[in-house]
Amino acid sequence: MGALDGLKVADFSWVGAGPRSTKDLADNGAEVVKVESSRRLDLGRRSPPFAGGDRRNHDASVFFAQTNTSKKSVTINLSDPRGVEVAKRLVAWADVVVENFGPGYMDRIGLGWETLQDIRPGIILASVSVAGRTGPMAGFRGYGNSAAAWSGHCDMTGWPGSEPHMPPLAYGDVVAPMMLTVAILSALEHRDQTGHGVHVDVSQIEAMVHVAGDLFAAMPGDKPANGDPEMHPHGVFPCKDGQWIAIACETDAQRTALATVVGSPLEDHTADWDIGALEAALVAASIPAAAVLDGKGLSEHPALNAAGHFVAVDHPMIGTAKMPAPPYAFSDTPCHVGASPCLGADNAQVFAEIGLTEAEVATLMAAGALA
Amino acid sequence: MTLLTGIKAVVLADHLVDFGGSMLARLGAEVILASAAPVTEARAKAWHKGMIRSDAPLVELLDGADILLDDRRSDPRAGVDAVAARHERLIHVIATAFPGAHRPMTDLTLMAQSGLMHVTGTPDRPPLRLPGEQAYALTGIQAATAALMGLRARRLTGRGQRIALSALQSAALANYREAVMYEHTGRIGTRRGNMLVRGKSGVRQIWPCADGYVTWSMIDNPGMMRALVRVMQAEGAAGELAAIDWDAILVADTDQDIIDRWQGVVAAFFVQHDRKTLADWSLDHGWGLSPVIRLSEVRDTPQMKARGVFDADGVPGPLFAVHKRRGS
Numbered sequence A: 001m002g003a004l005d006g007l008k009v010a011d012f013s014w015v016g017a018g019p020r021s022t023k024d025l026a027d028n029g030a031e032v033v034k035v036e037s038s039r040r041l042d043l044g045r046r047s048p049p050f051a052g053g054d055r056r057n058h059d060a061s062v063f064f065a066q067t068n069t070s071k072k073s074v075t076i077n078l079s080d081p082r083g084v085e086v087a088k089r090l091v092a093w094a095d096v097v098v099e100n101f102g103p104g105y106m107d108r109i110g111l112g113w114e115t116l117q118d119i120r121p122g123i124i125l126a127s128v129s130v131a132g133r134t135g136p137m138a139g140f141r142g143y144g145n146s147a148a149a150w151s152g153h154c155d156m157t158g159w160p161g162s163e164p165h166m167p168p169l170a171y172g173d174v175v176a177p178m179m180l181t182v183a184i185l186s187a188l189e190h191r192d193q194t195g196h197g198v199h200v201d202v203s204q205i206e207a208m209v210h211v212a213g214d215l216f217a218a219m220p221g222d223k224p225a226n227g228d229p230e231m232h233p234h235g236v237f238p239c240k241d242g243q244w245i246a247i248a249c250e251t252d253a254q255r256t257a258l259a260t261v262v263g264s265p266l267e268d269h270t271a272d273w274d275i276g277a278l279e280a281a282l283v284a285a286s287i288p289a290a291a292v293l294d295g296k297g298l299s300e301h302p303a304l305n306a307a308g309h310f311v312a313v314d315h316p317m318i319g320t321a322k323m324p325a326p327p328y329a330f331s332d333t334p335c336h337v338g339a340s341p342c343l344g345a346d347n348a349q350v351f352a353e354i355g356l357t358e359a360e361v362a363t364l365m366a367a368g369a370l371a
Numbered sequence B: 001m002t003l004l005t006g007i008k009a010v011v012l013a014d015h016l017v018d019f020g021g022s023m024l025a026r027l028g029a030e031v032i033l034a035s036a037a038p039v040t041e042a043r044a045k046a047w048h049k050g051m052i053r054s055d056a057p058l059v060e061l062l063d064g065a066d067i068l069l070d071d072r073r074s075d076p077r078a079g080v081d082a083v084a085a086r087h088e089r090l091i092h093v094i095a096t097a098f099p100g101a102h103r104p105m106t107d108l109t110l111m112a113q114s115g116l117m118h119v120t121g122t123p124d125r126p127p128l129r130l131p132g133e134q135a136y137a138l139t140g141i142q143a144a145t146a147a148l149m150g151l152r153a154r155r156l157t158g159r160g161q162r163i164a165l166s167a168l169q170s171a172a173l174a175n176y177r178e179a180v181m182y183e184h185t186g187r188i189g190t191r192r193g194n195m196l197v198r199g200k201s202g203v204r205q206i207w208p209c210a211d212g213y214v215t216w217s218m219i220d221n222p223g224m225m226r227a228l229v230r231v232m233q234a235e236g237a238a239g240e241l242a243a244i245d246w247d248a249i250l251v252a253d254t255d256q257d258i259i260d261r262w263q264g265v266v267a268a269f270f271v272q273h274d275r276k277t278l279a280d281w282s283l284d285h286g287w288g289l290s291p292v293i294r295l296s297e298v299r300d301t302p303q304m305k306a307r308g309v310f311d312a313d314g315v316p317g318p319l320f321a322v323h324k325r326r327g328s
Helices: A019-027 A062-067 A081-093 A113-119 A144-151 A172-194 A204-210 A213-218 A252-261 A266-270 A275-284 A295-299 A302-306 A347-353 A358-366 B018-026 B041-047 B080-085 B107-113 B134-157 B167-174 B178-185 B222-234 B239-243 B256-270 B275-285 B302-307
Strands: A008-011 A031-036 A072-075 A096-099 A124-129 A198-203 A234-238 A244-248 A289-291 A310-315 A319-324 A328-330 B008-013 B030-036 B067-071 B091-096 B162-166 B195-198 B201-204 B206-209 B212-215 B321-324
Touching: A008 A019, A008 A081, A019 A031, A019 A062, A019 A096, A019 A172, A031 A081, A062 A319, A062 B178, A072 A347, A081 A113, A081 A347, A081 A358, A096 A172, A124 A172, A144 A172, A144 A204, A144 B212, A172 A198, A172 A204, A172 B134, A198 A204, A204 A213, A204 B302, A213 B041, A234 A266, A234 B107, A244 A266, A244 A275, A244 B107, A252 A275, A275 A289, A289 B107, A295 B178, A302 B167, A319 B178, A328 B134, A347 A358, B008 B018, B018 B030, B018 B041, B018 B067, B018 B134, B067 B080, B067 B134, B091 B134, B107 B134, B107 B167, B134 B162, B134 B167, B162 B167, B201 B256, B206 B256, B212 B275, B222 B239, B222 B256, B222 B275, B239 B256
Parallel strands: A008 A031, A008 A096, A031 A072, A096 A124, A124 A198, B008 B030, B008 B067, B067 B091, B091 B162
Antiparallel strands: A198 B321, A234 A244, A244 A289, A310 A319, A328 B162, B195 B201, B206 B212
């Protein structure tokens, strides 16, 4: 049994910010039905890398597969009013509706917060957007860099005195879905205690502000780069063969041990070391130190693989591939990471579960409403 | 925010769960900070916000508690397991730096192992971390998540449970691209500064303007390019860009020297205008441009003020907005 067994989620979200949250729920036992359409393909299905390099196959994106583990997929054309009626049946089935559409889209198609409550009293609506659903930027349409620019992250990334620096990934698409998962789970707790649903409204900018809370409290005048107000040495140092090691000393005992193992000045001496040997020597001396890993090092990380961080999952199109698992392990309700769905793979089962007959499904499919 | 009213949590903090405990407090839970490794005043202000400090014995604090966030970045506190085991309904989240084993780690060394530092920064300088304490923050959010999932599971089973959480996994999970790109293409990411590389060419992401910087990229979006060039034409600044059929070219397949020439025209236009003017144009015309807001300016942006993101202490407060049902 998973921690979220019995929880039903109608997931209208796409790309990264919504789907990473519903992956958290699905991997822990929730039944997450991903609402997609071949008429408006999830851009995640078009995102590399592709199994076998087949970018035209909408079931071959490994990016999509990693972001949508353990879910089901149905195809509903939300630009067709008959499709919207089917979506309403799914809402009536669900405990939680998740969406990250552009501003006002849910209202325009007749699935706004007020309507959802009429369909399913006690329902939880979970929205994630760049700036939030209220305020002067409620209509803002942005992309990966926008949240970094508006939150202070871009200003604080880089070396002191340098121009602002963009993070090398859409970090808002990482932290906002994590915040969305917390929002959904706390809204469920609230509903279980009061019987009332709520609309939780997560902003990528705000999520990035929160994870920089220490910077807002300290308000440094320039970029901290690899420095730290408490620890020294605290930085990245060269090793042989172009490798780098991160070293951070918290105590005098660690600083003394570091001088014994490596010598001083640090930069001059670390460059003579093989990265693996230096890391092992420093860890043996109880000094916080770790090699700076690249994608290969991350993929092959012994401790991560031993811990089940990457789970080998069989996918009908991709084959066996490693998928990331949640970073926590429950003693009594373990998670289970299953394959991501092929487009519309669960149409028959889900449409039957929400009360459509086979004849109705066939008619709606032929009409393009379930496509 | 009162979503977790009635929930009681106890926190033993050593950097990994601090923010998680604070998150539960900001959601309305009663959160007792029973012990905490020393942190700077600023970090305490951010990561311990909303928690109530107590020197009472753990055995006393756990009476009636739903959640224990037990941070084992260093060594476990003596006797915690035995005390926790007495409480059948307790959700006991145990956070370690490495999964299942003790190894001395800090935020910096966790970020080094996440694969993110390797791709952050410029090719001519050492790997760089993201600002702040991101590995700790990510682990804190996962600690809160695990605790809330434990609450949900308790409704199913009637019992609490132990939940093992690792900071290394929390940090690695944030890197959604590097491992999978290596596994499926053999490519290893590198530090590219502010250059966004697609296909055979790279484009800028950061541009100086009259009062700071903006972020914008010349990507393959013909509608966006036409919208930008229209305004540049109206301002007499479009130059050769006015003659380009954006539907007929692929920026990703265009030679770098041509891209650089085109970017020079855009750069000369941006530098003539301030962030607000450019951001307003972007909002009106759909350029996908954002002003780069300085850290010291974020609190006073109209959006942050309208949403009540920052409290009077200057630190962010509510984690997200909550809109209640009609009539409540």
